[in-house]
Structures are given as structure tokens and as C-alpha cells.
Amino acid sequence: MIGIDDEEFIRGEVPITKQEIRVLTLAKARINFDSVVVDVGAGTGSITIEAARLAPNGKIFSVERKPEAIELIKRNVEKFSVDNVEIICAEAPDGLKNLPELDAVIIGGSGGRLEKILDILYTKLKIGGRLVLNAITIQTAATALGYFRTHGINFDAVQIQITRLKKVRAHDMNQALNPVWIITAEKV
Amino acid sequence: MIGIDDEEFIRGEVPITKQEIRVLTLAKARINFDSVVVDVGAGTGSITIEAARLAPNGKIFSVERKPEAIELIKRNVEKFSVDNVEIICAEAPDGLKNLPELDAVIIGGSGGRLEKILDILYTKLKIGGRLVLNAITIQTAATALGYFRTHGINFDAVQIQITRLKKVRAHDMNQALNPVWIITAEKV
Amino acid sequence: MIGIDDEEFIRGEVPITKQEIRVLTLAKARINFDSVVVDVGAGTGSITIEAARLAPNGKIFSVERKPEAIELIKRNVEKFSVDNVEIICAEAPDGLKNLPELDAVIIGGSGGRLEKILDILYTKLKIGGRLVLNAITIQTAATALGYFRTHGINFDAVQIQITRLKKVRAHDMNQALNPVWIITAEKV
């Protein structure tokens, strides 16, 4: 199963990848029961946790630079009782060089060093593996698209706009979430 | 000119019709220099003010039930120096029966009595006049669409989703506004 | 795994539930390895096929009225080698009464008889089961929301707008898919 409700995660002030975006990101990453995955910019760990449950025989490397987020990831790992997560407290691309070969790469945040991160992680990606990137700014999206184009890497991209319907008495009111680009590259 | 920036209005806590929605609503209402217009659920008066400037030889009836909003409308009328606005403090459909024939009807809020409001205002609409309704809940939109269909009234409808790009250092971040339906009926 | 590419399905002229909508629908239905599921208005069978793979020890009843769609479902069942699908050629609510208890109900199309379909299928839904409905018209969405509200059934709803980025030489061009409401009810 996939698609844990946002409220079930221990969250604090750290932004969370919303359920719908998380589900689509994981689907596009094609995570298998034995996938080795890195989640860069893991935030609360919501993608890490769901990936860990999709890959019980695999392993998830959860990379995050902020100590308060690291704390949340730890608590969510505990809450959801997953035992295949390794948390790496580092600012990517630091901390990525020692990773093993990867089946899937998920990049939720890049702290402005996206190209260096892509250089390292695309190298570590196995043939047939997938790299999925979430972007909330046009510059991050354009940088990723430019990178894949320049390097002749296969990709596709979608922008997802979710509007939740919020109950207000007998009415359901449009409540928009911020659109996110999901960009997927495949190593062929 | 049309499309006053949101920040230029005196606003308080009352929700404002965002510039883009306001501009499209006014365009679809086809307000002319001598149009007689009613703005129901006027809120801060942003639509009232822009309509007043588009119809310098016309008249705008601005209907609003909340005293604090009435106060804002008055202050915005003063700030933008328009002299063709009549403010009516009433909960529609109350206060609508004494209106003259209308060239355009704009309904921003209906307080759940939409059908009665439509009954009265469609009757007052001149042949060739336009009624434009903004809906932020699916029930209001469906009620309006059902009303126009049942009464054999010509209409068209769009849903508008605006995402503003918010500057965050060197990036422009997606920041969604809630989608709004704009439903336009014409009396033929 | 979840999220078969649209192009992998045998399609003909029958509309397909796009990958992203399909993935989110299946996630919200919380299909388990042994779930018993009905897919009403199955179309090409894309949801049926993915549900069948998520529930290898379960069973999927795939209900569709159009003979040409039935043919496509059969061919997709064969192509994807799933053996836990039972195809029912009927116009719902016909064909639903003999279904067993269900873990999940997915309604992609209702042919205007939504309330009768909901009456039957909600009864057959197990406690804790989920009913997920896709709507592409405001009337279908409003009818479903009204039904759940009237019957005191727990629900939540989102509207999903996907924009695919289409490659045009060195550019990626916005290409919108039609927004879909995904409405999820849970039997508690």
C-alpha cells in the first residue's frame, strides 16, 4: 500500500511532501520490493518512510541537512517501524559519494546545488533505474530539464496541481496546494 | 484601465477578489461607460471600484451585509474617488427589489440564497445584459449551472486557477491561489 | 509497482484513465495484496489491470457496458497476464447485485445512475473499505459529494490538474490534461 495520510506523519515545522505528490513521485520512481533508493532533501521523511515500505528487502538512504528534520525522520522511522532506512545528516552533494549503486533516486530538495547532485547520483544509478525530482520553483525545474537535455538523458515531466475540497458546512471549498513539477529521468 | 493591484485596496480582514479574477469577472460582465451594475456580496468593494471606473456615466449598486465590509467599501470609494457608487447594507436578496433595470449583475457572494437572488436579478437584467457569478465551492457552482440550465438561460463557465510566482532569493516559487469558477449568463 | 505508462495499454478509441489519475485513485482505494475490488466503468481496463497486480491474492470485478471496451479489457488482461480479473459486461447498477463483499470500490464512470450504484456498492463495502470515484463533470462530483453528505458517510475530495510538458525541440511546452475530481469515501 502507498499513500499515508499527511496527518499520520510526525511533522513539526518542516514542510512535508503532500500525499498526492508523494504517491506520484514514488510511482514514477518505480520502487520495487528490493530497491536501493536515496531520498535527497528528505524533510520529514515522508517519502523515505513510504519508500521503505515499498522496498522491504531494499534499503533507503535518507539525506537531510537540517538537524530538526533529521530528528523528525528518526521519529517517523520509529513510528512506522521501518528497519531499512539509513539516515545521513549532510548537505548534498556531501554524503552522496559513498552511496552504493542505486535503483532509484528521489530529489525533494537540492539547496541550489542540483547539478553537482545530479552528476553524482546519475552515475550511481543502475541501468534501468529512475531519478525523480520534485521542483517548486521554475528555476529548479528549468535547471533539471536543461541538465537532462544537455546530457542526452531520457526524461519526462509533469506539473501537478492539487486542489483539496475543504468542508465548510454544507459546502466543499476549493483550497489549492502549490503546483509541483515532477521530473523523471531514466538511465537506459 | 482595469486591474488595480490587490495591495492598493484598503482591505482589513475581509477577503478580496484577487486582481486576476476581478479583471476576468469585469471583462465577462461587459461593463460599458454607462452601465448600471449591481455587485452582490461586495466584500472590500474591489469589484465595485473597478466597475465604477469602467462606467463613469453609469451607476454601481454595491450590496453587502457585513458592517465591517461596508466600512471598507466606503473607504475604498473615497480612496479611489469614484462618485457613482451606492452602497446598500443588506443581506441579499433583501435590498435587491428596489434596484432599477440592470446592464450587468456581478455576484461574488450569495450567503446560501443564490436562487432567490438569481430570480430577482435576472428579472431586472436588461435584454443583452450579463450576469457573472464567482463560485469558490462546487455546490455554489453546481447550483448556478443548474439554475441556468433549468431556466433555459444561455451561459458559459470557466474555472480559473492562478499561481503566483513568489520571489525567494534567485528563485520564483509556485504559490497557488484557490481556483474560482466564473459563470456568465446572458439574457437574450 | 504501480503506474504503468498509458502507452503500454491496448487502447483503441476508448478513453483511458491517465497514469497519474490512475495511480492516485489506486492509492486512495488502499488496495491490499488480497483485496476484493470492483472497477465500475472500467473502460480500457487500465485501473482493473493495476488493481489486479496490487492484489495478486485478491480479485477484481471489472464492470463495463460497451462491447468494444470489454474487448480491450480482455486484451489487456491477456497482455499483462493477470489471472484474478472477472469481466462483467453490464450497465451498472445492473450486474452489481451478485458481487461479494468488497474491500474497495472504484467508480470511473456511472452513466448517470450514480446514486443507485452507490446504494448497492456502499452496502457491499466492508467496514474499513474505501470507495473512490473519479468525476470529470461538476454535476457528477456534486452528486457524489451530496450523496456522502446526506448519508453521513466520511469522505474527502481533491481536484487534480495534470500538465504534461511536451518536448518541442529545446523547449518543454505546457500541455494540460483535463482536471479530475477524486472523491474518496470510507466506511467506518
Added chain:
Amino acid sequence: MIGIDDEEFIRGEVPITKQEIRVLTLAKARINFDSVVVDVGAGTGSITIEAARLAPNGKIFSVERKPEAIELIKRNVEKFSVDNVEIICAEAPDGLKNLPELDAVIIGGSGGRLEKILDILYTKLKIGGRLVLNAITIQTAATALGYFRTHGINFDAVQIQITRLKKVRAHDMNQALNPVWIITAEKV
């Protein structure tokens, strides 16, 4: 008045700026009764025509490279009886250097030479004038945003997603138009 229906323009095969995008573009350009405006990549001339009606004492330079589009602009100028349009058949930035000082610049298409076009037209823009650009690819949007940022030019940007409701018997079906970025710069 602003907001001519798309169907009223003579169109052929040339893409038209849809009514809602056109209205917002013109509003953000703040066209006045005596504005001097250039419309680059004029296509069918729909923006040119509406600008010409908003600026009866001004002048609109309508720049377009495709002969078949030029023909459509001419026919639309005639149909809407505007007499303040000068059509320039050229591939921008060619044909822009002889323009006078401008109150408003509208760029609907740039044929990949956006930065050179911006160099020339921003120079010609009067203090207080507005430049409004429509982008349908992320690269064009990112290039424009980068240009304004690098040159220290004030800007704001929105993405607009319109969904038209198409009547299908008793239902109104979501029918998405492709999202467009509208980027507005002001010379201060």
C-alpha cells in the same frame, strides 16, 4: 470594453491567445486611451485588436513574421474597424529598431530570440511603461525571469490555468486549456 469572444476573430490555422489570457495580458499592460503599444508575435491579431480598441487615441504596432498570420491580422483589423494599427511583417528583433517610444510592450511569441527582443524593447519602453510576456514553455518563462532579475528590472509573474466547462447534455465537463505564464515588468 475588453474580452472579445475567441469565435469572433477570423482565425484560420494560426493559434489565438485565448480570451481569458488576452484580457489578463491587456490588463497587466495597463493600456490607456492614448497608449503606444507593440504586439510582438501577433498571431491572429487578437491582442492587437483589443489593444487598438483600448487605445483609440494611441497606436498599435503589430509585428508578425508569418505571411498567413499577417493576412489574418489585416482581416481582423478590417472586421473590427480599428484604424490605429500598423502591421509590420518581420521576424523580431528585426523590425523593432524603428519603433517610437512605447507605453506598453506585449510579447506573445519570440521565436527563440527573446533576449535580443527584450534588449531593444525595454530600451524603447517609457518610464512607467509595462512589458508583458506570455510564455507557454518553461524555458521561455525562465529566460524572461532570468533576464529581468539579471538586469534588476521589477517584475511579477503568474501562471494561469483555465478550464472551460463544456456542455455535454445535462453535464458540464472540465476541458483544460494549456497553462500560460504571464510575466510583467515595469520600467521604474
